[in-house]
Amino acid sequence: MIKVELSQQALDDLVRLKRYILDNGGYQTTVTALANAVESAWELLRENPKIGREYKHNHLYRELVIPITKKRTFLALHRYYPLENLVVIVAIKDGRELAYHL
Helix, strand or coil: EEEEEEEEHHHHHHHHHHHHHCCCCCCHHHHHHHHHHHHHHHHHHHHHCCCECCCCCCCEEEEEECCCCCCCCCEEEEEEEECCCCCEEEEEECCCCCCCCC
């Protein structure tokens, strides 16, 4: 079974994105949708660790699109380590952001 881990940066990103949603008129239901979507993405990565498009700046990484609501998607930057049966989610960003906070 593939193990999936969140890096400290990805955890920080989730906190930042949650705060942004709530501070800018978002609702707790959106935050709950975020949590559920990340959990679904986690399971998807466990089943298919190579899912997502190749990251344009480094071919060792991939980006998984995580739909949150009809109008909002997040992107999870991840890397698969086949020898360790491990996927590490390196960073998460809002689909409208230009770059990851690395």
